[in-house]
Each structure stands twice: as C-alpha cells, then as structure tokens.
Amino acid sequence: MEKCKPDAVSDHFTQGDLKHIFQLLEEKIIAFVKNELKRFKKIVSPDYRENFNDKEQDESDAREGALKMALHFLRNMKQKHIADKLQEKEKLDVFDLKKYIRSDECLLRLQPVVEESQKALLNNCSIGEEGFRALASALRSNPSHMRELQLSENKAGDSGVKHLSSLLEDPNCKLEKLHLSYCSIGEEGFRALASALRSNPSHMRELRLSYDKAGDSGVKHLSSLLEDPNCKLRTLHLVCCNITDEGFRALASALRSNPSALRKLWLNGNQLGPSAQQLFSELKKHPNCKHLQIYGL
Known part of the structure; x- marks a missing residue:
C-alpha cells in the first residue's frame, strides 16, 4: 500500500482558511471602530448637549x-x-472623579482625561499608592497644565506622596494648590514633599496638610521650605498635626527669616504651649509679619 504523502491541497486550504478568518476579523474590527467613532462624534457634538436635561x-x-x-x-x-x-x-478645566467610580482602577483608565484638566477633584475617592503613582505619571507628561489637585481623604501614605513629589520637583510643574489632608502622611512623606517643593518653590500657593501625622519632625521639614526666599506659599493648613513647642519653634524661626510670603496659617488642634504662644505673639508684632493671620493660637 502506498504511503500517504503530505497533502499540499490541505496546506493550501489551511492558509486560505487563515486568510479568510483574518479578513473577516479585519472587516469586523473596521466596522466596530467606525461605529465607535460615529458614537464618539455624536457625544462630542455641541448639539448632543441639547438632547438631555439636568437630571x-x-x-x-x-x-x-x-x-x-x-x-x-x-x-x-x-x-x-x-x-x-x-x-x-x-471650558474643560475641571475633572471630578466622583462622577465616575472612586477607585485606583478608574483613575488609571481616565489618565488622558486628567492630563487635559487644570483642576482635579479627587477628594475621598479611595485612591491608594497605585493611584498616586498613576496620577504623578500622567501629569508628568504635561506638567505645566495642572493648577489645582484636591486629594484629601485618600490613602496616600508616605509612599503615595513620594510618587507625587516626583512631579512637584519638576521645574515645569506649575501646580498652585495641593490638598492632602486626612491622607496619613508621616515624617517621610513630609520630608519628600518639602524637598520637592524646595526644588521648585516658586509656584505653590496653597498647601493643606491638616489631620496628617506631621509631628515636630514633619513640620521641621516644612520649615526648611518656608525659610527659602523663593518660596511663594501663601496659605498653609496644619490643623491637628500633633505639633508641639519644638515644631512651633522651627516654624516661627522660618517665618521670621522669610516673613514676606505666608499670609494665612492654620494651627488649630495642636499642642501649643505657653512658650510657643509667646513666640507667635512676638512674630505677629514683627513689622514684616503684620499681614500674617494665624488661626488657632
């Protein structure tokens, strides 16, 4: 009996089948993309807005x-x-994650949307270290665009703030307002934040760090920023940050050395002893510090 030989026709049919399959896939993919582009065009159209009400x-x-x-x-x-x-x-300046799903995964998916915003409302959105890493990465691609980041009540910790600091130290970063209250930031995070802002001190105007774990060590790091003559910070929130007289002394010393910058300082809920109160009372009498308003003394 003659031994079977490889069937050339069978090979031909196999290649043909593959070609036919890929042709069908190509047609389906092209049709899908066209339909999605039509839908995208409809959504982006100015007339689309008129087809729905406020609800x-x-x-x-x-x-x-x-x-x-x-x-x-x-x-x-x-x-x-x-x-x-x-x-x-x-007027596409504001991005609010609360309109979507509050999570790291959603933030990752919406990175291109964040990049095109000047103000990001991300308070209480369950953002952890992964989300902070993604956010910093997205904003580094266009660092001069974002002006305000509201990130309070998230799970940043020191690791998350370190990722954000890599953005802040970029000389092209023009961020002016940063809210990080209730973010469980400790000394390491305060060190990273202060170091980054010392590298790029001339843009930040408002910093909110209330209810974080600054302690005296964290405030000393911030004080090194405040004494920089190039620092343009105008508003600083440090409510309930576990600061004692040691930290207050460093803060008062920094403000005396660079009295022209800060305008409003919140210190409520800290352990302000008599000696620290005396320091700040004297500071407010300084001729260059008359504009400084201190809350919580």
Missing part, C-alpha cells in the same frame, strides 16, 4: 470625558492649536 448627568459626564479624550489625542497628534481652541470653547 441626565451621566450623559453630560460622558460627553465631558469624550471631549477630554479628544483633546488628549489631538495633542499627541501635534494639533495643539486645535486642542487649545476646543478646550477654550468647551
């Missing part, structure tokens, strides 16, 4: 997200002029 917030949020994704792609395609005109027309 239909989901549609409004979807449109905002889609527009910001469009901005992201336009900038990546070097169409900055068109992106800027679209952003100016639509």
